[in-house]
Amino acid sequence: MVTRLNGFSGSGIDIDDTVSKLMKAARMPVDKLKQQKQTLEWQRDDYRAMNAKIMDFRNQAFNMKLQSSYQTKKSTSADESIVTVSSTSMAPEGLYSIKVNKLAKSASVTSGAVGKSSDQATMTSLGLTGDTTLTVGGEKGSVTLQVKQTDTIASLVGSVxxxxxxxxxxxxxxxxxDKFFFVSSSTGSSAKINLQMKSIGDNDTQNLLNTVLKLPDSQPVPAPVPPIPVATPVANAGQTVTGGVAFTASGVTTLVDNTLTATQKLRISDGTITSDFDISKTTTVGKLIDAINSSDIGKSGVSAxxxxxxxxxxxNPNDSKTLTFSDQTVDTANVLTKLGLDSIDPIPAQQPVVTQNEDYSQYTITGSKAEIEFNxxxxxxxxxxxxxxxMTFTAKKEQAAADSAVNVTTTRDxxxxxxSIKSFVDKYNELITTVNTELxxxxxxxxxxxxxxxxxDMKEDQIKSWEEKAKSGMLRSDPLLTRGLTNFRTSFSNSVEGLPTGDAKSLAEIGISTSVVVGSSISGGYSDxxxxxxxxxxxxxxxxxxxxxxxxxxxxNDDVKDSDxxxxIxxxxxxxxxxxxxxITSKxxxxxxxxxxxxxxxxxKQINSRIDALGYKLDALETRYYKQFTSMEKYMNQxxxxxxxxxxxxG
Incomplete structure (x- = not known):
């Protein structure tokens, strides 16, 4: 190991300063390589920035290759208070007539006055004599909600x-x-509102939708025929099946079975509609209930x-249809047991309670379709x-039978x-301006x-000013860009061969050129x-x-590869x-x-290898310098x- 003498030696020579100056001269080849590398990196970055501009233009050119860019249509309605219209490129040009006989309507129902003036009024004050349930069905699915006497109007509305x-x-x-309003989220024949409210106690004459919610013309659902006992729990029309397992107070957030190692499949069927539900160890009771209620069987009116x-x-509100429940997964786990819906005979303690002959008041209304006369x-x-x-129409107002149809005109936009053409030309001009500036x-x-x-030895602003000049002109007179710009210009100016006789063959014939004369005004020239x-x-x-x-x-596009x-264009x-x-990417x-x-x-990469190789030599040279100075000091001391x-x- 070489011992280095640093600082001033006995000879009075500043060894560090001397070695530093010697090494500065020796490092000049490395500095030149680093400068060369930095210049290449600046040039690379400028190429990549230019490629981003070219890609932007290429994307615009791609859009201009599509027929849809030239076939945009415009449709107008003679009376937009009745019907508005927009069109796609597929709309045939012409004059059409349209009449709105009926508007599509959502399903909706409005109650009578309930006798209150605050949404904080309780269900008891509306006449509810005991806790009950309200089943709400629509085009998306069905849910059954618990309704308590202590619930307020606001909380009932919030629950629904x-x-x-x-x-x-x-x-x-x-x-x-002082009225309730129910409305479906969609319109048409599929839109519906189905409300059912269970009678309380032994009073099978109650019509709670009418007496409590004051809905018009709601009718009790006839008492169902008692079901025939079968191996799996069932529920006939107007009945409920209640599981034998009580979940924790958190209820909907409780996991069905957190010990499951494989996903189970619960099947619910009414003989016509069958829906399957996956239950894993992370499935909660609430998630399962929501999945059932929004499924096909939920849309039929069944709710969990x-x-x-x-x-x-x-x-189950469906007449003459019986619900059956089964676990479709073949393994030792049984989700019916976890839900309290297992078979009746094997586990009496968990036997589901089948409530029969329950009475419900019911209100059902559906939406209606729009009726349109087109030509x-x-x-x-x-x-x-x-x-x-x-053409896409939006009907806004119904017309009487004697009203005239509305005229709709579709023309080329x-x-x-x-x-579209102007945006393409602007993007082209932006690109060649950028290329010309770089060149x-x-x-x-x-x-x-x-x-x-x-x-x-320089201040920050001096470094910035210096590097602005050092970075300038990285792509000056670049042959790649020069050739590319020439190709762009000739592509724009050359005529298109193979078009029908009498058709325009060049852009200049339709008003697109490097120089345009309009009256006494001339745009464009060599300087541009x-x-x-x-x-x-x-x-x-x-x-x-x-x-x-x-x-x-x-x-x-003539599909000739060696000629354009x-x-x-x-x-x-x-x-x-x-x-x-x-x-450019290749370079x-x-x-x-x-x-x-x-x-x-x-x-x-090659420059980095040369820098590394010179670095090793410089390290060895610096060590030799220090070794020589150390030897000199040793002899001088002697x-x-x-x-x-x-x-x-x-002496």
């Missing part, structure tokens, strides 16, 4: 609306007019809920927004097509990347270096009168942009590229000692 996502039915109460004892219960033909729709022949940017060759030692200008009037006229010719000029003479420019992007890579996969990366002895002897 908390399940609107499952039922599709919402409820409200307006204290000012927790009764007042926190036992799972099922209500004299009548059609029905579930919603007031519907599509005909690529000249302005939309013009805007002409000044290169300050006297401003090389700063070394670490140079930065130590390839920018494209539009003659708005000429272009819009071409779009209106010859839309297919305009489209062909952009999207034509028969390709449209958008097709050519997309291919040119794509090709240029690939060339500068992308942000996710490995260095060895692109040219600049390979060069940078000579000084000998001199001192001689002086003493001659």
């Amino acid at each position: 609306n908390s399940k609107s996502n499952i039922t599709g039915v919402s409820m409200s109460y307006d204290a000012a007019i 809920y927790l009764d007042s004892n926190n036992k799972i219960a099922f209500f 004299g033909a009548t059609a029905m729709y579930d919603t007031n927004t519907f599509s005909i022949n690529g 000249v302005e939309a097509v013009y805007n 002409g940017e000044k290169r300050y060759r006297d401003f090389q990347p700063l070394t670490d030692d140079q930065k130590k 270096r390839g920018k494209i200008y539009l003659d708005d009037t000429k272009l819009k006229k071409a779009i209106a009168e010859s839309p297919d010719e305009v489209m062909a000029l952009f999207i034509a 003479k028969g390709d449209g 958008a097709t050519r420019l997309y291919d040119r942009a794509d090709d240029l992007m690939k060339q 500068a890579g992308a942000s996710t590229s490995v260095e060895s996969n692109y040219l600049i990366g390979k060069t940078t 000579m000084q000692a000998q001199s001192a002895q001689l002086t003493q002897q001659m």
Whole structure:
């Protein structure tokens, strides 16, 4: 191990400073390599930034290759208070008539006055003499809710609306007019509201929907025929099946069975509809109830809920249909047992309670479809927004039989097509301006990347100013970009071969060129270096009168790979942009590229290897310098000692 002498030696030489100066000269080749590497990295970054601009333009060119960009249609209604209209490119141009005979309606019901003026009134004050249940069914599913005498109007409304996502039915109460409102979330024949409320005690003449909620014309459901006992629990129309297991007070958040090692499948069937439900160790009682109520069997009116004892219960409103429950998974686990719905005979203690002959009051109403006459033909729709022949209509007001139909006109949307072409040209001009700026940017060759030692002696603003000049002109006169720009210009200006005789063959014929003369005004010239200008009037006229010719000029594709003479402008420019992007990526890579996969990366990698190799040599050189100075000091000390002895002897 070499012992280094640092600082001032006995000879008075500052060894560290001397070695540092010697090494500074020796490190010059490494500094040049680092500067070369930094320049390449700046150039790489500029290439990648340019590729992002080219990709943006290529995406715009892709859109202009699509027929839909030139076939935009515009539809207008003669009376938007009755019907509004919009159209797609598929809408045929022409004049149409439409009449709104009926609007699609949601299912809705409004109660009579309940005799209160506050949503804090209790169910007892509305006439409820005991706790009961309210089953709410809609187009999405059904739920059964516990209704207590102590519940307020607000809490009942909140309970119904908390399940609107499952039922599709919402409820409200307006204290000012003292009425309940029920409404379905959709319109049409599938929209429905089905309300059922269980009578209390032995009173089978109660009609709670009518006496408590004051709904009009609600009727009791006839008492069902007692079911025939079978091996699995059943519930006939108007009945409930109650599980034998009481869940904890948390109820809906309780896990069905947290010991399950495999997912179980619970099946519920009414003989016509069968629904299966997966139960895993993370399934809660509430999640299972919601899944049942929003399933196909829930949409038929069946609902699951927790009764007042926190036992799972099922209500079946369907006439002449019996519910059956079964575990479809073949293993030792039995979800029926966990839910208290296992077979009657084997486990009497957990035997489900089948409540028979329960009486319910019931109110059912459905929505209605829209009735529309289009060009004299009548059609029905579930919603007031519907599509005909690529046109989307929204019906707003019904018309009387004697009213005239509304005229609807569909035409080519000249302005939309013009805007698409203009956006494409603007994006092209933006790209070539960027490319021209890069190609002409000044290169300050006297401003090389700063070394670490140079930065130590400079202020931050000086470094920033220096590097702005050092980074300038990284792509000046770049051959890749120069060729790419030339290809763009020729692609835009060359005519399109193979189009029908008499059709426009070049963009200049429809008002798109590097120079445009409009009256006494001239736009464009050599100094603009390839920018494209539009003659708005000429272009819009071409779009209106010859839309297919305009489209062909952009999207034509003759599928000849070694020539683009028969390709449209958008097709050519997309291919040119794509090709240029690939060339730049091959040279500068992308942000996710490995260095060895692109040219600049390979060069940078080679420079790093040379820097590492020189680094080892410089470390060895620095060690040798310190070793030499150490030897010199050793000999000088020896000579000084000998001199001192001689002086003493001659003394």
